[in-house]
Amino acid sequence: xAGEYTIAGGLADARRLARQAHVMExxxxxxxxxxxxxxxWLSLDVGCGDGQVSIAMARASVPRGxxxxxxxxxxxxxIAQRSATRAGVEAVFAQADAYRPIAVGVFDLAYARLVLSxxxxxxAALRAMVAAVRPGGTVAVEDLYLGTLRSEPPAQALNDLxxxxxxxxxxxxxxxxxxPRLPALLSAAGLECVRERAVHNPMRTVADKLFLAELxxxxxxxxxxxxxxxxxxxxDLCARVENAARDPRTVFYQARIHQVQGRRPVT
Ligand SMILES: C[S@@+](CC[C@H](N)C(=O)[O-])C[C@H]1O[C@@H](n2cnc3c(N)ncnc32)[C@H](O)[C@@H]1O
Numbered sequence: 575x576a577g578e579y580t581i582a583g584g585l586a587d588a589r590r591l592a593r594q595a596h597v598m599e600x601x602x603x604x605x606x607x608x609x610x611x612x613x614x615w616l617s618l619d620v621g622c623g624d625g626q627v628s629i630a631m632a633r634a635s636v637p638r639g640x641x642x643x644x645x646x647x648x649x650x651x652x653i654a655q656r657s658a659t660r661a662g663v664e665a666v667f668a669q670a671d672a673y674r675p676i677a678v679g680v681f682d683l684a685y686a687r688l689v690l691s692x693x694x695x696x697x698a699a700l701r702a703m704v705a706a707v708r709p710g711g712t713v714a715v716e717d718l719y720l721g722t723l724r725s726e727p728p729a730q731a732l733n734d735l736x737x738x739x740x741x742x743x744x745x746x747x748x749x750x751x752x753x754p755r756l757p758a759l760l761s762a763a764g765l766e767c768v769r770e771r772a773v774h775n776p777m778r779t780v781a782d783k784l785f786l787a788e789l790x791x792x793x794x795x796x797x798x799x800x801x802x803x804x805x806x807x808x809x810d811l812c813a814r815v816e817n818a819a820r821d822p823r824t825v826f827y828q829a830r831i832h833q834v835q836g837r838r839p840v841t
Contacts, residue, residue, distance in 0.1 A: 625654025
């Protein structure tokens with residue numbers, strides 16, 4: 575399960591995912607709202623990581639609704655369940671593979687953020703999401719278009735980071751430029767009324783920008799396995815990304831995110 579996933583999971587990645595969640599929060603909430611998420615809905619968050627979006631889904635579903643988060647990584651799920659309990663929301667978490675529907679035809683919404691770009695077979699994962707929603711239910715995914723990560727003023731460290739990130743994800747079978755392919759993938763999975771929007775999330779505070787330094791740290795094993803950089807090059811890259819992040823003049827822009835949704839036909 576998840577053999578292609580390239581970032582260290584569980585506790586090791588919790589701080590990075592929390593920073594990433596903050597960077598993406600406003601755009602994700604707007605996307606979920608445009609996908610129709612509302613009180614009473616039962617939602618599925620595929621590849622939920624530490625459950626930040628699942629918890630937001632559960633909050634938007636009260637009263638009577640709830641969210642289910644699934645992930646391959648058991649340690650992340652424990653963190654997610656603890657956070658949901660602390661937040662007092664109706665979110666439950668289970669270990670499951672994105673390629674298999676956890677239940678068939680029951681969810682109002684199936685969602686995945688930054689998961690499909692890591693998968694060897696994103697179309698199969700999308701088919702599982704389509705199977706999970708009821709007829710008339712919505713499938714919504716957000717994923718990136720690498721090549722558009724940037725700093726203003728420019729920082730060479732971010733160019734190097736995206737080269738190494740791209741080579742690593744591709745080596746492990748993913749597609750870090752999947753964003754613009756998503757509308758066609760959703761249509762091919764049998765969805766109708768497919769709609770797309772692209773967002774470019776800014777990182778203005780040092781706390782937000784450090785998300786990228788943590789990404790470099792947490793991909794170390796898979797970067798080395800892919801021979802996308804040496805250990806010394808990675809140490810140097812991490813220091814340069816961190817320096818650029820701590821420079822109060824820089825604003826980082828996450829790689830462009832494509833938010834795509836479609837509806838399962840009723841008949
Ligand atoms: C980049 S993280 C994104 C986490 C979360 N969606 C978010 O946006 O905060 C990708 C997540 O997908 C999970 N994942 C990767 N491959 C998977 C698979 N085949 N089945 C289930 N989960 C998978 C990883 O364990 C990880 O938690």
